[in-house]
Amino acid sequence: MARISDMLAAGTTYSFEFFPPKNHAEQATLTRALHELEPLRPSFVSVTHRGGASSRRRTFDLVTALRNVTTLEAMPHLTCVGHTRLGLADVLIAYRKAGIENLMALGGDHIDTGDEAVEELRYAAELVELARAIGGFCIGVAAHPAGHPASPDIESDRGFLAEKLARADFAVTQFFFDAALYAGLLDDLARRGVHKPVLPGIMPVTSLASIPRMAQMGSAVPEWACARLAAAYERGGDDAVRAQGISMATELCRALLDMGAPGLHFYTLNRSTTTREICGALGRAPALSVAS
Numbered sequence: 001m002a003r004i005s006d007m008l009a010a011g012t013t014y015s016f017e018f019f020p021p022k023n024h025a026e027q028a029t030l031t032r033a034l035h036e037l038e039p040l041r042p043s044f045v046s047v048t049h050r051g052g053a054s055s056r057r058r059t060f061d062l063v064t065a066l067r068n069v070t071t072l073e074a075m076p077h078l079t080c081v082g083h084t085r086l087g088l089a090d091v092l093i094a095y096r097k098a099g100i101e102n103l104m105a106l107g108g109d110h111i112d113t114g115d116e117a118v119e120e121l122r123y124a125a126e127l128v129e130l131a132r133a134i135g136g137f138c139i140g141v142a143a144h145p146a147g148h149p150a151s152p153d154i155e156s157d158r159g160f161l162a163e164k165l166a167r168a169d170f171a172v173t174q175f176f177f178d179a180a181l182y183a184g185l186l187d188d189l190a191r192r193g194v195h196k197p198v199l200p201g202i203m204p205v206t207s208l209a210s211i212p213r214m215a216q217m218g219s220a221v222p223e224w225a226c227a228r229l230a231a232a233y234e235r236g237g238d239d240a241v242r243a244q245g246i247s248m249a250t251e252l253c254r255a256l257l258d259m260g261a262p263g264l265h266f267y268t269l270n271r272s273t274t275t276r277e278i279c280g281a282l283g284r285a286p287a288l289s290v291a292s
Contacts, residue, residue, distance in 0.1 A: 002073055003138040004044055004102050005169045008197045013043035013263030014284065015199070018270055020047060020058035029270050034070065036272040040279055043263065044073040046104055046172070053082070056091060064098050075140070076100060079108025080121040085130065088121065092134040103137045105168065125164035132167070143171040143198055145181035149218045158185075162192040170196055172265050174218055175203035177225050177248070179255040200256050203267040204249035204274055205229060206242045246274060250281040257282075 007013050016037055021027040045066065049059040059076050066074040078091060095103065105127040121127055124141050131137045141164045144157065151157035165171050176182065182200050189198070205211060208229060211221045221229075225248060232244035253264055266275045 002044075002101075004073075004075065004140065005138045005197075007043045008170060008199075008262050012257070012261075013199065014040070014279070015044045015046065015263065015265045016042050016275060017046045017048065017201075017265065017267050018062070020049075020055070020062045021270070022058070026270070033268060033270050033272040034066075034072070037268070037275065038070060038072060040276070040284060042072065044075055044102065046075045046077060046265075049077040049079055049106075050081070050108070056082075060091075060094065060098075063095075063100060067099065073102070074100070075102035075104055077104040077106055078127065079106045080119055080123070080127055081108035083119065083121070085120040088127065088130055089134060092131055092137070096134065096136050101136060101138055102140070103131055104140045104142070104172070105131055106142055123160075123164070125160075125167060128164060128167045138170075139168045140170050140172055141165055141168045143173045143185060144218065145173050145176045145185045145200075146219060158188045158192070162189055162194045165189065165194050165196050165198075168196065170262075171198045173198060173201045175201040175214075175267055176219050177205075177222055177252065179252060179259065182256060182261070183259060197262040199263050199265045200261050201265045201267060202249055202253060202278070203269075204278065205245040206274060207238060207245075208233060208241055246277050246281075249274075250278050253278060253282055 004013070018030060018033070021030050047059050047062050049055050063074040063076045066072045076095060078088070080088070083091070105124050107122060107124045107127070121130070128139050128141065131139055143161055143165070147154040147157040151160070161171070173182065173185070186198060189195070205214065205221055205225065211226060211229070214221055228248065229241050229244055232240040256264065266278070268275050
């Protein structure tokens, strides 16, 4: 096993995010993506968790399976949603017993999980403290370059981020599209005396239909990017939009690396092709042209 803090100290990291499959079809899609992305030798991969017992089990099973049958270093997400304090402690202890050293600590979105657990922790900072008390974890937290959708304003959001990141080891951002947002986030954290590594999250726009969904996920596609994508559609339809989205994501990655970002974290949506294309353009894998 390897701690992500040690990886970040050693040099630039490249990491991928997956979600646990709910059925056989999703399992087949994920298996293919893992098979195609493992040769890129990512520094680590992360596995999402929505909250509640069923999601917790799927995340645990996938993380431990990746540890046992692949070369991938897997980091589980864990949220406060759907758990008591004791329940969260039990999950953390189970991960440590399974040999898992890295953890993404999240507050989580409040959803109907079907569980009756009383949520005794509300914020990621509280979960970080609990994981520290259990011991043995390298802990990441989430950052939102444009501000968390639930925050009243950017100033308070940055204050909350600085507080939890000061207790954690690193952060991973929500996806975004403008390197200036990332630079502003780092400057704001530095002003608050926090200098922990912040990994930028990358997810390309590959269709015009995905633009509204990205806004719903908390990161609106800026007007200049929408204009480039619309112009691409006029020139060559859906294929041109996809190519333009890959190109914009690659430009963003290069800009982030040039400004000293400690690594890149790709939101794969359990597909491999777009991630491999961007990595190929960055010199880490052969470029591909087949849409996923």
